[in-house]
Structures are given as structure tokens and as C-alpha cells.
Amino acid sequence: MYMKSAYEIRDKYLRKDMLPTIFCPGCGIGSVLQFTLRAIDDLGLNQDEIVWVSGIGCSSRVPGFVNFDGLHTTHGRALAFATGIKLANPNLKIIAFMGDGDAAAIGGNHFIHAIRRNLDVTVILINNFTYGMTGGQVAPTALKGLRGTTAPYGQFENPFDIAGLAVAAGANYVARWTVFNYLQGINSIKKALSKEGFTLVEFLSPCPISFGRRNRMKTSPELIRWYQKITVPLAKAKKMKPEELEGKIVIGEFADRDRPGLVREYREYIKRAKKMMGWEE
Amino acid sequence: MRYPFPVGKSDFIQGDEAIARAAILAGCRFYAGYPITPASEIFEAMALYMPLVDGVSIQMEDEIASIAAIIGASWAGAKAMTATSGPGFSLMQENLGYAVMTETPIVVVDVQRGGPSTGQPTLPAQGDIMQAIWGTHGDHMLIVLSPSTVQEAFDFTILAFNFAEKYRTPVVLLTDAEIAHMRERVYIPSPEEIELVERKLPASEEEAKLPFGDPHGDGVPPMPIFGKGYRTYVTGLTHDERGRPKTVDAEVHEKLITRIFRKILDHKDEIISYEEFMLDDADVAIVSTGIVSRSAIRAVKILRERGVKAGLLKLNTVWPFDFDYIEELAERVRKIYVPEMNLGQLYHLVKEGANGKAEVELIAKIGGEVHTPMEIVERVVG
Ligand SMILES: Cc1ncc(C[n+]2csc(CCOP(=O)(O)OP(=O)(O)O)c2C)c(N)n1
Ligand code: SF4
Numbered sequence: 137m138y139m140k141s142a143y144e145i146r147d148k149y150l151r152k153d154m155l156p157t158i159f160c161p162g163c164g165i166g167s168v169l170q171f172t173l174r175a176i177d178d179l180g181l182n183q184d185e186i187v188w189v190s191g192i193g194c195s196s197r198v199p200g201f202v203n204f205d206g207l208h209t210t211h212g213r214a215l216a217f218a219t220g221i222k223l224a225n226p227n228l229k230i231i232a233f234m235g236d237g238d239a240a241a242i243g244g245n246h247f248i249h250a251i252r253r254n255l256d257v258t259v260i261l262i263n264n265f266t267y268g269m270t271g272g273q274v275a276p277t278a279l280k281g282l283r284g285t286t287a288p289y290g291q292f293e294n295p296f297d298i299a300g301l302a303v304a305a306g307a308n309y310v311a312r313w314t315v316f317n318y319l320q321g322i323n324s325i326k327k328a329l330s331k332e333g334f335t336l337v338e339f340l341s342p343c344p345i346s347f348g349r350r351n352r353m354k355t356s357p358e359l360i361r362w363y364q365k366i367t368v369p370l371a372k373a374k375k376m377k378p379e380e381l382e383g384k385i386v387i388g389e390f391a392d393r394d395r396p397g398l399v400r401e402y403r404e405y406i407k408r409a410k411k412m413m414g415w416e417e
Numbered sequence: 418m419r420y421p422f423p424v425g426k427s428d429f430i431q432g433d434e435a436i437a438r439a440a441i442l443a444g445c446r447f448y449a450g451y452p453i454t455p456a457s458e459i460f461e462a463m464a465l466y467m468p469l470v471d472g473v474s475i476q477m478e479d480e481i482a483s484i485a486a487i488i489g490a491s492w493a494g495a496k497a498m499t500a501t502s503g504p505g506f507s508l509m510q511e512n513l514g515y516a517v518m519t520e521t522p523i524v525v526v527d528v529q530r531g532g533p534s535t536g537q538p539t540l541p542a543q544g545d546i547m548q549a550i551w552g553t554h555g556d557h558m559l560i561v562l563s564p565s566t567v568q569e570a571f572d573f574t575i576l577a578f579n580f581a582e583k584y585r586t587p588v589v590l591l592t593d594a595e596i597a598h599m600r601e602r603v604y605i606p607s608p609e610e611i612e613l614v615e616r617k618l619p620a621s622e623e624e625a626k627l628p629f630g631d632p633h634g635d636g637v638p639p640m641p642i643f644g645k646g647y648r649t650y651v652t653g654l655t656h657d658e659r660g661r662p663k664t665v666d667a668e669v670h671e672k673l674i675t676r677i678f679r680k681i682l683d684h685k686d687e688i689i690s691y692e693e694f695m696l697d698d699a700d701v702a703i704v705s706t707g708i709v710s711r712s713a714i715r716a717v718k719i720l721r722e723r724g725v726k727a728g729l730l731k732l733n734t735v736w737p738f739d740f741d742y743i744e745e746l747a748e749r750v751r752k753i754y755v756p757e758m759n760l761g762q763l764y765h766l767v768k769e770g771a772n773g774k775a776e777v778e779l780i781a782k783i784g785g786e787v788h789t790p791m792e793i794v795e796r797v798v799g
């Protein structure tokens with residue numbers, strides 16, 4: 137695969153006047169942003185027909201840095217806003233860039249319902265196990281025992297498996313990678329952007345500042361090594377016993393199906409309504 | 418264009434139905450909602466009509482999502498509305514503030530019922546006046562309209578869309594369970610009879626680059642809707658004229674918020690509407706809004722028959738509030754009575770407006786019944 141230089145991608149897609157970004161050194165959000173832009177570039181998508189939507193959090197700041205139409209909304213609500221944008225103008229392609237707290241805690245309900253409706257949107261989800269922007273509180277994805285400022289003695293609750301949740305709720309495409317799996321990541325985003333309906337690519341992404349520091353992993357390389365240790369590729373996981381998978385996170389492609397998206401369903405609904413009312417000529 | 422209901426003639430319909438039909442005639446093509454008594458009939462009517470006019474009607478997972486969806490739809494270029502009642506309106510407050518901050522034209526209908534909390538779901542009240550004006554956080558400005566008849570529910574819905582588009586602002590239509598469920602004769606005009614306002618779009622690249630600027634000097638920036646190649650960034654964070662976040666810059670914040678206030682307050686005369694009944698020579702004034710105004714009109718007539726020089730000021734716009742006009746009124750009359758279906762909300766505004774120039778007395782009633790005319794009369798004659 138030929139890779140354009142990062143500078144080329146930057147110059148083509150970022151808002152120069154907004155740089156530098158707010159992201160800390162070693163943060164994984166920039167990498168995931170790069171993957172997303174590369175996917176858009178590889179697919180040759182029209183920049184004017186893509187809208188970026190986000191909620192609140194470090195990851196949600198991404199739409200501000202990219203030169204596209206963008207809606208930076210309220211905490212957790214990005215997909216609800218996206219529903220309005222997409223249904224009001226189905227020609228627009230929507231990318232929702234979200235954090236794990238944003239998507240699965242305060243926005244959990246919008247998340248599962250957007251999937252249930254099969255809203256045509258590609259969600260790029262930054263899972264850093266923490267609330268980065270507010271300084272390192274535990275997120276609903278935090279594995280048991282991980283520390284955050286609101287669980288100083290180690291998380292005692294069970295974590296959400298966001299990708300698993302999305303598969304169960306009916307998403308058309310679901311994949312999870314770490315920022316280290318960049319080729320798989322870019323390919324997954326490309327696939328996600330090419331499909332109708334709800335598509336999700338989740339990335340385990342280092343947050344050395346709010347998360348790593350509190351969990352004895354002060355630098356991004358340490359976090360990536362840890363991700364390598366705790367992740368198991370899907371094919372391998374299938375052969376493992378549940379006990380062996382305890383505390384591990386499976387990565388790979390979890391769903392790839394073609395249920396009709398919300399836009400298509402609504403178009404059919406309009407036709408049905410007109411027919412039932414005898415409006416069809 | 419074909420309409421799913423008769424136009425250019427009168428019909429005998431409920432308030433909720435009137436609002437739905439008015440919205441369609443106003444050009445609303447996106448409705449998102451969550452069922453709640455006594456607003457559900459608005460949603461049910463929209464669900465029936467919208468697909469037939471190629472619009473969208475969608476049932477969201479809650480009220481937070483409903484208002485979020487209509488804001489999104491508005492940025493995608495659609496005229497959009499949601500409707501709810503007290504508890505749902507509370508859930509919408511965060512995003513109502515977002516709509517104020519991002520200057521998004523939307524219409525939010527709040528069909529008031531008895532509260533607080535789940536309260537009296539089927540009974541009317543006027544307990545959300547404060548919530549409509551000041552429910553969201555931070556300094557903000559929006560428009561609140563309040564009809565007192567089914568015809569007004571229809572007319573003010575069209576007005577609400579026109580104000581929303583003209584001033585790029587959320588507009589709240591504050592009705593109540595009584596108007597929602599009461600049937601009255603309503604004239605449904607044909608489209609040619611209705612004057613519609615459409616939002617200002619950027620006339621040039623230059624204008625599009627300032628989605629939160631003031632290129633026309635009226636405080637209302639043209640709205641670069643999504644998908645036109647303008648690449649607009651919209652954020653609820655404090656932002657400069659170009660839409661770039663400037664969260665710790667006091668000057669930018671002050672400039673933005675004062676413009677959001679100014680674009681509405683500078684056009685107060687056009688936005689604020691009220692009706693006077695027998696107020697010219699009045700000695701006693703009744704100030705009311707919404708459904709209570711109907712009892713108040715009757716009360717004024719009875720009082721006149723009894724030799725009391727009473728008059729009524731019926732407020733169609735609840736916010737912005739014309740404090741100066743109330744002060745003028747207070748200078749002319751001896752006493753002002755404020756009958757309302759709560760324990761005193763409009764009363765506070767009127768009292769502030771009266772500024773001590775006349776005594777102001779609250780005629781409160783809660784529990785789910787509109788004041789009878791005699792209840793008002795008796796309080797006035799003591
Ligand atoms: C209604 C509301 N509640 C709380 C907050 C405070 N807040 C801002 S960002 C955030 C969490 C961000 O975490 P996450 O979504 O995981 O994103 P990250 O910053 O880690 O990328 C919270 C709780 C808010 N802005 N709004
Ligand atoms: S706090 Fe964490 S997620 Fe936020 S920018 Fe810093 S490293 Fe990234």
C-alpha cells in the first residue's frame with residue numbers, strides 16, 4: 137500500500153489556523169485522526185459532503201481541527217444530532233468522532249438507539265479507558281482494577297465491551313484495533329465509510345497524561361506495549377478458554393453485514409405512507 | 418404542492434393538531450419527538466403528515482435526543498420542530514442553550530401541564546414560564562410566544578418559525594393542556610396567504626467565513642448550512658466570528674453573548690406583541706398570558722358592567738418582556754392584577770416592570786383548572 141506523507145495529509149485536510157491541537161504529547165487521538173483522514177483520502181471522498189460530528193471530550197475536539205463542516209455538540213449527544221443531519225440531508229456522509237465516556241456513559245442510550253435504527257454514520261471511537269478532558273476519572277470501559285481519580289483504589293465495576301455492545305445492537309460493521317494496528321485500522325475505516333448503516337471502528341488509544349500516569353504507564357510506548365499484551369486477535373481468541381480471556385480485550389472485525397440503513401428505510405416508509413393514503417399516482 | 422389537510426378554509430380542530438398543521442405550512446420538514454401528555458397529539462399529527470410532504474418525523478429515544486436531532490436537521494438546512502411538556506422540556510434545556518449559543522433556528526413547543534415532576538399530566542398549568550425564559554444555564558436570550566386560543570396556537574406557530582429563521586434563534590411556543598386538547602374553529606390559510614421568512618444564507622464566500630459575525634449590522638449572521646462547501650465549524654464553546662473556539666478570551670465571550678442578546682432586543686418592537694382590551698381609560702389593569710387571558714377578558718367585561726374601569730393586557734410574547742411598557746401602564750392605572758396558573762411567575766416580571774408605580778397583585782391558581790372569570794372579578798372588587 138502506497139502511503140502519502142503525513143505532511144501531505146495534514147496540508148490537505150487540517151485547518152492550519154487551528155494548529156497546534158490541544159492534544160498532549162503521546163496522545164493517540166492524533167494517530168486515529170490520521171488514519172481517518174487517510175481512509176477518506178484513499179477512498180477519494182468529497183470533502184464538502186462529509187460532516188464531522190462530536191460530543192464533548194478530548195476526542196470530540198477533532199472536528200475543530202479538520203477542514204470539513206463540523207458540529208461539536210453536547211456531551212454524549214453527537215449521534216442524536218447526527219440523526220437530524222443525516223435524515224434532513226441524506227447526501228451528507230457523517231463521521232462521528234467520540235470518546236468512550238461520551239459514547240458509552242452519558243451517550244450510551246443514544247449510542248444503542250442509533251445502532252438499532254441503523255443510522256447511516258461512521259463512528260470513530262477513542263477508547264482510552266478514561267475521561268481525558270476532565271482529568272482522568274474512570275470511564276465505563278475501564279477494566280477492573282484500573283485506577284482513575286474517581287476510583288483511586290482501582291475500578292470495582294465491570295467494563296463495557298463497546299464493540300460487543302454494537303454488534304449486539306445490530307451495527308452493520310464493527311471493528312476494534314489499537315492505535316498500533318494502523319494498517320488494519322485504516323482498512324477498517326475505509327470499509328466502514330463505504331458501507332451504509334451504522335459502522336463503528338473502536339481504537340484503544342493511549343492517554344498517557346490522564347490515564348497512563350495513574351496506572352504506572354507514563355508514556356505512550358508503555359501504553360502501546362500494554363495494549364499489545366492485553367489484546368488478543370479474534371481468530372486466536374476463538375480458540376481460547378473463557379478463563380484465559382479474563383482481563384483481555386479481543387481485537388479484530390466483529391461484524392460485517394448489510395442491513396438496510398435508516399435513510400433507505402425511511403425512504404421506503406415515505407413510499408408506504410403515500411401508498412396507504414392513496415397519494416401514489 | 419399537495420397538503421394532507423384542507424387549506425384555505427376553516428376546520429374544527431384541537432390545539433395540538435393546529436400546531437402540527439401550522440408547522441407544515443410554515444415549511445417544517447423535520448420533526449423529532451418523544452411522547453408525552455399533553456403534547457403527543459402534535460407528534461401523532463406530524464407522524465401522519467410528514468411522510469406525505471416528504472418530510473421526516475422520527476421518534477427519538479428521549480427529549481434530549483429530540484432537540485439534538487432538530488438542531489442537527491436545522492444545520493442541514495431544514496426547518497425543524499419538536500414538542501414536549503414540562504418534564505421533557507427540562508431534559509431539553511442543555512441543548513436549548515446549545516441552540517442559543519450556536520444560533521440555530523428551531524421551534525420547541527412546550528405544552529404545559531401541572532408540575533413539578535410528573536405532577537398532573539393531563540391538566541393545564543402555566544408553571545413553565547420561568548423555565549422557558551431562564552431554564553438553560555448561562556446568559557442567554559431567546560423568544561417565547563404564548564397563545565390563548567387554538568387559532569393563536571396555529572398563528573403563533575407560523576410566527577415562531579418566522580422568528581426562528583429571521584433571528585437565527587430557538588423559539589419556544591408555550592401552550593398548555595387546555596389549548597392542546599380543546600377543539601375550536603381555526604382558519605387554515607392556503608400557502609399563498611402565509612408570509613414565510615427564510616433564514617439568511619451567506620451571499621458570498623466572505624460572509625460564509627463569518628458564520629458568527631455580523632456582516633449586515635443587524636446582529637444576525639447568515640447561516641452557512643452544511644454541505645455547501647463552506648466547511649463551517651459549529652461549537653457550543655465560546656467562539657469568535659469565524660466559529661473558532663476562544664474559551665478563555667473575555668472579550669470574545671462578551672462580544673458573542675451581547676450580540677446574541679442584541680439581535681433580539683434590538684428588534685424587540687417587532688417581536689413583542691400584546692393585545693389591549695378596554696385599557697385606554699382603565700383604572701385597574703389585568704395582565705395575563707395564554708389560556709387565562711380568556712377568563713380575564715370575560716372578567717373585564719363583568720367588571721365594566723359593575724362600574725369598575727378594568728382593562729386587560731394580554732401578552733402574546735412572554736419573552737423578551739417589555740418592562741418599559743409595563744411601567745408606563747403602571748403609571749396610568751391604580752393597580753395591576755396578574756392571574757396565572759402557578760404560584761407567581763409572570764407576576765415577578767410584571768412587578769419588576771411596574772417598578773413601584775402601581776400595586777401589583779398575584780391571582781394564583783394551581784391544581785389544573787383555569788381561573789373562572791368570577792374568581793378574577795371577586796379578587797378585583799375585593
Ligand atoms: C453534561 C456534561 N456533563 C459533564 C461534562 C464534563 N465532561 C467533559 S469531557 C468529559 C468526559 C470525556 O471523556 P471521554 O468521552 O472518554 O473523552 P476523552 O476526553 O477521554 O477523549 C466530561 C465528563 C460536560 N461537558 N457535560
Ligand atoms: S488528556 Fe489524554 S486523551 Fe486528552 S489530549 Fe491528553 S493524552 Fe489525549
